[in-house]
Amino acid sequence: MDDVRFAVLGTGGIGRRTLEVSQYKDSLRAVAACDRNGVAVDHGGLDVPELLDATEGNIASGPQDGPGDDLATDGGAATAGVKQHGDEAGIVASEQGRPTETPIDDVIAESDAIDAVLVALPNLEHDFIPRVAERFAEAAYEGVLVDVLKRSRVIGMLDDREAKLKESGITFVCGAGATPGFLTGAAALAAQSFVDVEEVEIWWGVGLKSGYEDNRGTVREDIAHLDGYDIETAREMSDDEIEALIEEHDGVLEFHDMEHADDVLLERAGICDAEDVHVGGVLDVRSDEKPTTTTVSVTGTTFDGETGTNTFQLDDVTSMEANVNGPALGYLKAGVRNNRAGHYGVFGPADLMPGF
Amino acid sequence: MDDVRFAVLGTGGIGRRTLEVSQYKDSLRAVAACDRNGVAVDHGGLDVPELLDATEGNIASGPQDGPGDDLATDGGAATAGVKQHGDEAGIVASEQGRPTETPIDDVIAESDAIDAVLVALPNLEHDFIPRVAERFAEAAYEGVLVDVLKRSRVIGMLDDREAKLKESGITFVCGAGATPGFLTGAAALAAQSFVDVEEVEIWWGVGLKSGYEDNRGTVREDIAHLDGYDIETAREMSDDEIEALIEEHDGVLEFHDMEHADDVLLERAGICDAEDVHVGGVLDVRSDEKPTTTTVSVTGTTFDGETGTNTFQLDDVTSMEANVNGPALGYLKAGVRNNRAGHYGVFGPADLMPGF
Numbered sequence: 001m002d003d004v005r006f007a008v009l010g011t012g013g014i015g016r017r018t019l020e021v022s023q024y025k026d027s028l029r030a031v032a033a034c035d036r037n038g039v040a041v042d043h044g045g046l047d048v049p050e051l052l053d054a055t056e057g058n059i060a061s062g063p064q065d066g067p068g069d070d071l072a073t074d075g076g077a078a079t080a081g082v083k084q085h086g087d088e089a090g091i092v093a094s095e096q097g098r099p100t101e102t103p104i105d106d107v108i109a110e111s112d113a114i115d116a117v118l119v120a121l122p123n124l125e126h127d128f129i130p131r132v133a134e135r136f137a138e139a140a141y142e143g144v145l146v147d148v149l150k151r152s153r154v155i156g157m158l159d160d161r162e163a164k165l166k167e168s169g170i171t172f173v174c175g176a177g178a179t180p181g182f183l184t185g186a187a188a189l190a191a192q193s194f195v196d197v198e199e200v201e202i203w204w205g206v207g208l209k210s211g212y213e214d215n216r217g218t219v220r221e222d223i224a225h226l227d228g229y230d231i232e233t234a235r236e237m238s239d240d241e242i243e244a245l246i247e248e249h250d251g252v253l254e255f256h257d258m259e260h261a262d263d264v265l266l267e268r269a270g271i272c273d274a275e276d277v278h279v280g281g282v283l284d285v286r287s288d289e290k291p292t293t294t295t296v297s298v299t300g301t302t303f304d305g306e307t308g309t310n311t312f313q314l315d316d317v318t319s320m321e322a323n324v325n326g327p328a329l330g331y332l333k334a335g336v337r338n339n340r341a342g343h344y345g346v347f348g349p350a351d352l353m354p355g356f
Numbered sequence: 357m358d359d360v361r362f363a364v365l366g367t368g369g370i371g372r373r374t375l376e377v378s379q380y381k382d383s384l385r386a387v388a389a390c391d392r393n394g395v396a397v398d399h400g401g402l403d404v405p406e407l408l409d410a411t412e413g414n415i416a417s418g419p420q421d422g423p424g425d426d427l428a429t430d431g432g433a434a435t436a437g438v439k440q441h442g443d444e445a446g447i448v449a450s451e452q453g454r455p456t457e458t459p460i461d462d463v464i465a466e467s468d469a470i471d472a473v474l475v476a477l478p479n480l481e482h483d484f485i486p487r488v489a490e491r492f493a494e495a496a497y498e499g500v501l502v503d504v505l506k507r508s509r510v511i512g513m514l515d516d517r518e519a520k521l522k523e524s525g526i527t528f529v530c531g532a533g534a535t536p537g538f539l540t541g542a543a544a545l546a547a548q549s550f551v552d553v554e555e556v557e558i559w560w561g562v563g564l565k566s567g568y569e570d571n572r573g574t575v576r577e578d579i580a581h582l583d584g585y586d587i588e589t590a591r592e593m594s595d596d597e598i599e600a601l602i603e604e605h606d607g608v609l610e611f612h613d614m615e616h617a618d619d620v621l622l623e624r625a626g627i628c629d630a631e632d633v634h635v636g637g638v639l640d641v642r643s644d645e646k647p648t649t650t651t652v653s654v655t656g657t658t659f660d661g662e663t664g665t666n667t668f669q670l671d672d673v674t675s676m677e678a679n680v681n682g683p684a685l686g687y688l689k690a691g692v693r694n695n696r697a698g699h700y701g702v703f704g705p706a707d708l709m710p711g712f
Contacts, residue, residue, distance in 0.1 A: 195377060315665050315666055330710040337697070356689055
C-alpha cells in the first residue's frame with residue numbers, strides 16, 4: 001500500500017498521541033493539524049516532534065469545555081478542545097502553525113492532498129462531528145474520515161448523511177478507538193469459530209488517578225450509566241454531589257449494560273443482534289492501575305453444535321491511550337484501502353474485519 | 357458487499373465443511389465443487405445438502421494418500437484427497453455431479469462466473485497448489501484463490517509466481533485456516549496496542565482421538581517437529597516405530613518452535629520479525645479433548661513505554677474444524693473485497709487485517 005497522508009482535527013490528547021504514534025510507521029505521513037486557533041499544513045510531512053513540543057500542556061480540562069464525551073475508556077476528556085493559554089498557545093505556538101479563525105475549513109481547503117482525516121474534536125453537540133463530515137462532503141472531499149466516539153446516536157446521524165458522504169467519495173469509519181473500535185474488532189475476529197453468536201460481553205477496566213482532574217466531565221457522563229441515574233440527572237448534579245457519590249463508592253464505579261455503540265456496530269457487521277451485546281466495566285478514579293482486566297468474550301455455537309466462549313484480553317499495563325491510538329491508525333489505514341477501492345459510506349470497525 | 361460466488365476444489369473434510377458452513381450466510385453462494393473424478397457446477401447455487409449427503413464418508417484416510425499435510429491444527433488429513441469407493445462415489449454420486457478426467461480444468465472453464473475458489477486439495481507435492489494457481493492465471497482468471505496450508509515454503513513458491521497472478525488479476529490468500537490464518541489474524545489485531553512487538557507466541561491444543569486413524573500421515577509429519585527428528589527421519593519411520601514413539605509419550609506429543617508459516621506471514625504483514633514468532637502446541641491422539649488451550653500471546657511495548665502481553669484464547673470446545681472453516685470463509689470474503697478493489701498478488705491473513 002502506498003503512503004497514507006493524514007490530517008488531525010484537534011490536538012487534544014487523542015490528536016496529539018495519534019501524531020506521536022504515527023511516527024513509528026514510515027507509511028503514515030502527517031500533513032495537517034489544527035486546533036481552535038491555528039492550523040499547520042505541510043504536504044511534505046509535518047515536523048511532528050516540533051509540533052508536539054509546541055502544543056504540549058495545552059490540553060483542556062474540566063467540564064467547562066463541553067458536555068464531556070462519554071469517552072472514559074477512549075481517553076476521556078483528552079479529546080476535549082485545546083484550551084488556549086493566550087493567543088500564542090497551541091498550534092500557533094509551533095513554527096509550522098499559523099493563526100486562523102477557520103481551522104477546519106483551512107484543512108478542508110487542503111484536502112485534495114489528504115487521504116484520511118482523524119476527527120479528534122470534542123463532540124460538543126451530538127451532531128457536531130456528523131456536521132463536520134457534511135462540510136467535507138460539501139467540499140467534494142474524496143477520502144477517509146475517522147472518529148473515535150462511542151455514542152450510538154452519532155452513528156445514526158452519520159447514517160442519515162450517508163448519501164451525501166457516498167456522493168462525495170467519503171469512507172467514514174466511526175468509533176475507531178479502544179471501544180467500540182478495538183474491542184468490537186476483536187469480537188468480530190473471535191466470532192469466526194461460530195456459526196451463531198449468542199452473546200458478546202465487553203468488559204473494560206480503566207484506572208484514572210492521574211487523569212481524574214482532566215476527566216471530570218467524562219466521569220459525570222459515566223455516572224449517567226449507573227443504576228438510578230440518567231444523562232439528565234447526572235448533568236444536574238453539583239460537583240460536590242459527584243464527589244460524594246464517588247466517595248460513597250470508594251472511588252470505584254462499576255457499570256453494567258452501558259449504552260455503547262458496540263451493540264449497533266456488531267449488529268451492522270452481521271456478528272449478532274444488538275441486544276446480545278453487553279458492555280460494562282470498572283472505573284477507578286483513585287488508582288492508575290486497571291481495577292479489572294479488559295476482556296472481550298464471544299459466546300457462540302460452532303457448526304458442529306458445541307457452545308463455547310472465545311476471549312480476547314488486553315494486558316492491564318496497556319493504557320487506554322495505547323489502546324485508542326494504535327487501533328485508530330489501523331482503522332484509518334484500513335479505511336484508506338477501502339476508500340481507494342471505491343467503498344464509500346459509513347463503516348464501523350467490525351465492518352473492516354475479515355468475517356464470513 | 358454483493359454476493360460471493362465460490363467454488364471448492366476438493367471435497368475432503370475442509371472442502372465439505374466449508375460448503376456446510378457457507379449455508380449459514382446468505383451472502384455466500386456455492387456454485388462449483390470438484391473431487392478427483394467428478395465436478396458439479398450450478399451458477400444459480402448448488403444444492404449443498406444433496407451434495408454433502410452424496411459425498412459423505414468418502415474422506416481419505418491413512419498416509420497412503422500422500423505425504424500427509426502437516427495440518428494437525430488445521431483439520432489434518434481431512435484435507436487429503438477423496439478416496440473413491442468405486443466409480444460412483446464422491447461428487448459423481450450426487451445428482452448434480454458428472455464424471456470428468458479434468459476436474460480442475462472444468463472449474464477453471466467456469467471461472468468467469470466465480471468470485472473465489474477455496475483450494476482444499478491435498479498438497480501432494482509442495483508446489484502442487486502453486487501450480488494450480490498458475491493454471492488459473494494461465495486461463496486469465498480474475499478472482500480469489502484461498503488455501504489453508506501452513507508451510508512456509510509454499511508461500512515462497514506463490515511469491516515466485518506473484519507476477520503471473522497479478523497479471524491475471526488473482527488475489528491469493530494463503531494459509532487462511534486456523535493456523536496460521538485465524539491465529540495470525542488475532543496476533544495482528546492484538547499487536548495494535550503496541551508500537552513495537554517483541555514476541556508472538558502461538559500455542560495450540562488438538563485432541564485427535566476420534567480422528568487419529570484418519571490423521572496418521574499428519575501425526576507422522578508432526579513428529580518431524582519433535583526434538584531429534586526431522587522430515588526425513590520421520591518419513592523413514594515404520595508404523596510400528598511411530599506407534600512405539602506415541603506409546604512412549606502416552607499419546608501426547610508436545611511441540612516447540614515449529615516451523616510454521618506464521619512467522620513469515622507476520623513478518624510480511626509488518627507485525628514483527630519472523631524470528632520473534634514462536635509456534636508450538638500439544639497433540640493428544642488418545643482424547644478428543646484439547647490437552648491445552650489454544651492461545652495467542654502478543655508481547656510488545658506501548659507508545660508510553662509499558663511492556664505487556666495481550667492474549668487471544670479459543671474455547672477448548674471449539675474443534676479445529678470450526679476454527680478452520682469460519683476463518684477460511686472470512687478470509688475468502690475479505691479476499692473478494694480486495695480483489696474487487698484491484699489488489700492482486702499473494703496475501704497472508706494478517707495482511708487483510710486492519711493494522712497501522
